[in-house]
Amino acid sequence: MKKLLFLTLFGLAAAMTYAGGYRVGLQGQRRLAMGHTGVAVVDNAELAFFNPAGLVYLEDRINVAVGASAVFSDVVWQNDQYGQMARTDSPVGTPFYAYFSYKASDWLTLGLAAYTPYGSSVEWPTDWSGSHLVNNIDLKAIYIQALASIKISEQLSIGGGPIYVNGSVNFNRNLNRTLSDIDGNRANVTVDASGVHAWGWSLGAMYNPTDKLRIGANYRSEIIVEAENGDADFSNIPNSPLTPFNDTRFDASLPLPAELSIGLSYEISDKWLVAFDYNRAFWDVYKSLDIDFQDPAIPDSKNPRNYKDANIYRFGAQYIANDMFTLRAGYYFDESPVQSGYFAPETPRNDAHGFTAGLSVNITEKLSIDASFLYNRFKEVEESYDYYTENGQNVPFEGSYKSVAFVPGLGVTFKI
Amino acid sequence: MMKNYRFLAVGLLALGIVSCEPDLDHPIDEKGSVYSNGEADFTHYVALGNSLTAGYADNALYITGQTNSYPNILAGQFALTQETDEFTIPYMNDNAGGLLANGQQITNNRLVLATDGEGNNSPSVYTGMAPTTDIANILEGPFSNMGVPGAKSYHLGVEGYGNLAGVQAGLANPYFVRFASSPQTSVMADAMAQNPTFFSLWIGNNDVLGYATSGGTGVNQAGNLNPATYGSNDITDPQVFASVYSGLVQTLTANGAGGVLINIPDVTSIAFFNTVPNNALVLDAQTAGNLTAYFSAVSQVFAGGLMAQGVPQEQAMALAAQYAITFNEGPNRFIIDVPVTQTNPLGFRQMTEDELIQLQVDQSALASGYGSVKLTAEVQQVLGLLMAGGTPTAEQANILFSGVNGLDDADVLDSTEISEIQTATAAFNQTIAAVANANGLAMVDANALLNGVANGGFSFDGGTVTATYATGGAFSLDGVHLTPRGYAIVANEIIDQINATYGSTVPKVNVGQYGTITLSNDVQ
The missing domain is CATH 3.40.50.1110 (SGNH hydrolase)
Incomplete structure (x- = not known):
C-alpha cells in the first residue's frame, strides 16, 4: 500500500525543466534523477548517451533502457514601463530516449541509441508585445546513433559512434511591430522545414583506477543543421507593391553545439554511490539566426544571438535501499549561454538550478521501472534583446522574465 | 528504511506543490500593486x-x-x-x-x-x-x-x-x-x-x-x-x-x-x-525668365492702361509695380487670387512666406500653371505683339491679364x-x-x-x-x-x-x- 502511495505521489508530482539554450538535458531517468550525472556511472543502457565507453562494462548480455519525459515549462514576461505582460502557453514537450546494447564479446559491446537532446517549444500569445521576435517556435531534433564500446583493459575502455540527426523547425513571428492588413491583422511569417538531416559523432573513454572509482570523459560533436528549401509563408500582408512579401522558400542553419563531459563516480559503500559531472556546451558557435529568403525582393532576416560557451555542474547520489528500491537525488547548476542584451523570447533561458530525484523499482531481476523528476528554478531576470532594428535603429525588447519547468519522467530498464 | 521513504515522499509532495505557473515578484495583473490610480477614480x-x-x-x-x-x-x-x-x-x-x-x-x-x-x-x-x-x-x-x-x-x-x-x-x-x-x-x-x-x-x-x-x-x-x-x-x-x-x-x-x-x-x-509648400513652383532658368517677362509685360500694360485713362504716370507706375513679379531659377512662391481692391485692382499677388496651401490642392493643375500663369495661344499672341513693340488694345490687355492663374481662396490660407x-x-x-x-x-x-x-x-x-x-x-x-x-x-x-x-x-x-x-x- 505504501509503495503504491509512493508511486502515485511520484507520478502526480509535476516535475520540471531544461538546460540552457535549446538543449534539453533529459537523456535517461536514472541519470537525470542523479542530477543528470553519468559520464562515469556504469549502471544501465543509458550509458549509450552519457558515455558509450562504459557499455562494455555492463554485466548483462543485452541491456535496454527506454523512457520519456513530459516537460511542463512556461515563461512569464512583464514590462513595467508600459504595463505589458504575457505568459507562454507552451505545449508539453515529450523528449524520449531508447538505448540498446549487446555484448558481442568480452571486449566488445555494440549498441544503438535514439534520443532528443535538442528541442524547444515555446508559444506566446499571438500578436503579444514581442511578436516581432517570436509568436511561437517548435524545434525538434532526433539523434540516432550506432555505437561500439571497446574494453582495452579492466581499467580502460573507449566507445563512440556516428550520429544521424533528423530535425524539424516551425517558427512564426510578425514581420515587425506594426505592419498589418486593412483589417488590422498583423503581417507575419511562418518558416517551416522538416526532414532536415545532418551527421555527427560522439566518443568517450572510461578509466577505472580502483574498483570503487570511475573517471569518464565524453565528447559529442557539433552538428550544424542546414534547412534548405523550407517553406516561408507570409500572412496578412497588405496588398501593396511596397510590401512584396510573397510566399517563398528559405535556407537557414541552426547549430546543435558540441558538448564535452568529464566526471567521476565513487562507490562509498554497497549502498551509496556519488557522482560528479562537468559539462561544457560549446554554444559559441551560435552567432546568429539568419533566414535567407529565396525571393530576392524579401530582405533576409538576420537575428544576432552571440551565445557563449556554457558550463553545467552536476552532482548526484544513489542509495540502494533494498533489492526492490533504489533512490536517487541530484542537483545541477546550468549556466545560460545567452549573453545580456541577447535575451530573445524564443529561448528565454537564464541560469537554472536543477533539483532532481527519482527511484527505480525492480519488478523482477530483469526489469525495472525508473522514474525521475526535475524541478528547474530560475531567478526573475530583467533582460532585453537589443538587436531588433527598425529603420536602422536598434529597438530593444525588454522586461522581466521568470520561468519555471517541471519534468516528470518514466522509463524502463531491461537486461538479460 | 521506512524513514527514508517518508522523507522522499514529503520531498516529492513539496515539489508537487510548487506552482506550474511562473510567478513574478510584482506582477502587474495584481491591480493596484504596481500602478496606482492616485486620487483619480477611473471606475467609469x-x-x-x-x-x-x-x-x-x-x-x-x-x-x-x-x-x-x-x-x-x-x-x-x-x-x-x-x-x-x-x-x-x-x-x-x-x-x-x-x-x-x-x-x-x-x-x-x-x-x-x-x-x-x-x-x-x-x-x-x-x-x-x-x-x-x-x-x-x-x-x-x-x-x-x-x-x-x-x-x-x-x-x-x-x-x-x-x-x-x-x-x-x-x-x-x-x-x-x-x-x-x-x-x-x-x-x-x-x-x-x-x-x-x-x-x-x-x-x-x-x-x-x-x-x-x-x-x-x-x-x-x-x-x-x-x-x-x-x-x-x-x-x-x-x-x-x-x-x-x-x-x-x-x-x-x-x-x-x-x-x-x-x-x-x-x-x-x-x-x-504643410505638405504642399507655398514655394513649390520650381522653375528652370528659362521658364523663370519667361514668367518674369510675362509679369513685367502685365505690369507695363496695366500702367499704360491706367495712364491712358488719365492716371498720372508716377501713380500708375506705383500701382502697377506690384505686378512686376520676378521669378528665379529654383523654387518660387505661387500666385494667389485675392479680392479686387483699389490697391490691388487686378486681384492677384504672390504668396507671402507664412501663407499656406492645403493638402488637397489639385497637384496636376499646379504642374500645368495653376498658381502661376496659364499661357494660352491667345496670351502668347499678345506677348508676341508686345515683343514686337506693338501696343495692345484694351481687349488684348485683358487677354494678357487673364493669363494670370492664381490659386483659389479655398486652396489657400492667407495671412x-x-x-x-x-x-x-x-x-x-x-x-x-x-x-x-x-x-x-x-x-x-x-x-x-x-x-x-x-x-x-x-x-x-x-x-x-x-x-x-x-x-x-x-x-x-x-x-x-x-x-x-x-x-x-x-x-x-x-x-x-x-x-x-x-x-x-x-x-x-x-x-x-x-x-x-x-x-x-x-x-x-
Whole structure:
C-alpha cells in the first residue's frame, strides 16, 4: 500500500525543466534523477548517451533502457514601463530516449541509441508585445546513433559512434511591430522545414583506477543543421507593391553545439554511490539566426544571438535501499549561454538550478521501472534583446522574465 | 528504511506543490500593486470630443481606428491601476469606413496609400469593400467613447443631435445618430446618464478647423453670440466658446468626477497645411525668365492702361509695380487670387512666406500653371505683339491679364485667415486652461505637443515621429487626423498630465507598437 502511495505521489508530482539554450538535458531517468550525472556511472543502457565507453562494462548480455519525459515549462514576461505582460502557453514537450546494447564479446559491446537532446517549444500569445521576435517556435531534433564500446583493459575502455540527426523547425513571428492588413491583422511569417538531416559523432573513454572509482570523459560533436528549401509563408500582408512579401522558400542553419563531459563516480559503500559531472556546451558557435529568403525582393532576416560557451555542474547520489528500491537525488547548476542584451523570447533561458530525484523499482531481476523528476528554478531576470532594428535603429525588447519547468519522467530498464 | 521513504515522499509532495505557473515578484495583473490610480477614480471613464476622440483617421471612422483611439488606449492603461468598467465603443461595422444612410452612401471610405505602376504613392479611397455601416442601425449603449466626428463645442449639448431625421438638413450628426440613446437626446445627456467617475474632454477643434480646411471660405463669427446661425465652416465666437465650454465642464464635474481637458492644436501645424509648400513652383532658368517677362509685360500694360485713362504716370507706375513679379531659377512662391481692391485692382499677388496651401490642392493643375500663369495661344499672341513693340488694345490687355492663374481662396490660407484662426485658437485655449485651473482638472497642451511634432519631431524607440505627410508617422492620410502612433503620443501626454494632477502612476504605452498609415492597392 505504501509503495503504491509512493508511486502515485511520484507520478502526480509535476516535475520540471531544461538546460540552457535549446538543449534539453533529459537523456535517461536514472541519470537525470542523479542530477543528470553519468559520464562515469556504469549502471544501465543509458550509458549509450552519457558515455558509450562504459557499455562494455555492463554485466548483462543485452541491456535496454527506454523512457520519456513530459516537460511542463512556461515563461512569464512583464514590462513595467508600459504595463505589458504575457505568459507562454507552451505545449508539453515529450523528449524520449531508447538505448540498446549487446555484448558481442568480452571486449566488445555494440549498441544503438535514439534520443532528443535538442528541442524547444515555446508559444506566446499571438500578436503579444514581442511578436516581432517570436509568436511561437517548435524545434525538434532526433539523434540516432550506432555505437561500439571497446574494453582495452579492466581499467580502460573507449566507445563512440556516428550520429544521424533528423530535425524539424516551425517558427512564426510578425514581420515587425506594426505592419498589418486593412483589417488590422498583423503581417507575419511562418518558416517551416522538416526532414532536415545532418551527421555527427560522439566518443568517450572510461578509466577505472580502483574498483570503487570511475573517471569518464565524453565528447559529442557539433552538428550544424542546414534547412534548405523550407517553406516561408507570409500572412496578412497588405496588398501593396511596397510590401512584396510573397510566399517563398528559405535556407537557414541552426547549430546543435558540441558538448564535452568529464566526471567521476565513487562507490562509498554497497549502498551509496556519488557522482560528479562537468559539462561544457560549446554554444559559441551560435552567432546568429539568419533566414535567407529565396525571393530576392524579401530582405533576409538576420537575428544576432552571440551565445557563449556554457558550463553545467552536476552532482548526484544513489542509495540502494533494498533489492526492490533504489533512490536517487541530484542537483545541477546550468549556466545560460545567452549573453545580456541577447535575451530573445524564443529561448528565454537564464541560469537554472536543477533539483532532481527519482527511484527505480525492480519488478523482477530483469526489469525495472525508473522514474525521475526535475524541478528547474530560475531567478526573475530583467533582460532585453537589443538587436531588433527598425529603420536602422536598434529597438530593444525588454522586461522581466521568470520561468519555471517541471519534468516528470518514466522509463524502463531491461537486461538479460 | 521506512524513514527514508517518508522523507522522499514529503520531498516529492513539496515539489508537487510548487506552482506550474511562473510567478513574478510584482506582477502587474495584481491591480493596484504596481500602478496606482492616485486620487483619480477611473471606475467609469467617459471620453467626450469630436473625430479625434472617436479615433477618426484617413478621412473616415473604422474599427481599427476606433480600437487605437486615445480614449481606448487610456482605458487600457487605467485598468492596470484599479478595477474598471469595460470601456465600450460604438464600433463601426467594418474597416472600410464609409457611412450609409438607409442604404445610400453619405461619406467616403477611408484613404489608403496606393502605389501606381511607376512606383508613385498617393492617398486613394479604399475600394476593397463597400461600406456596410448604416446609420439607421442604432447601436445599444451606453458607450464610453462618446467622441462624435464633426462635433463643435456647442453641439454637445444640442438635443436631437442624434436624430436620423435631422441628418439631411444638417441638424444632426450621422455618427451620433448611430449610438444616441434616443433621437431627442444630446451627447452630454448620454454621457451624464453613465455617471462618469472620470472624463476626458477634447472639443473645440472644429470650431476653427472647418474654417481652416475650407481655406477660410467660411465666416469669422467673432461678435456673433448666436451659434444657431453659424455655418459649418465658420469660426466660433470666443465668448460663445467660453460659455459653452465652462458649461460642459460644470456639468461633467457636478458629481465630483475628475477629468482631463485637452486644448486645441494650432491647425497651421498639421500636415494638411504643410505638405504642399507655398514655394513649390520650381522653375528652370528659362521658364523663370519667361514668367518674369510675362509679369513685367502685365505690369507695363496695366500702367499704360491706367495712364491712358488719365492716371498720372508716377501713380500708375506705383500701382502697377506690384505686378512686376520676378521669378528665379529654383523654387518660387505661387500666385494667389485675392479680392479686387483699389490697391490691388487686378486681384492677384504672390504668396507671402507664412501663407499656406492645403493638402488637397489639385497637384496636376499646379504642374500645368495653376498658381502661376496659364499661357494660352491667345496670351502668347499678345506677348508676341508686345515683343514686337506693338501696343495692345484694351481687349488684348485683358487677354494678357487673364493669363494670370492664381490659386483659389479655398486652396489657400492667407495671412489674414491664419491670424483669425490663431486668434480664435489662442482665445479657446485660454478658456480651456482657465477652466481646468478653476476646477482642478488635468490639462493637456495638445497645441504645444503637436507643434513639437511639427518642429523637430517626437523621438521614440524606433525613430522620430514628424508631421510630414504620409511618411512622418503622426498624421493619417487626411493630413488632419492622427495615426494610431500619433494618438498614442497624445495618450501618453494625457497620462503624464493625469499623473501629475492626481498623483497616479498610470503607465504610458509604447509608441513604437502603434502603426501609422495603411498601404493598399485596393483602390480604383
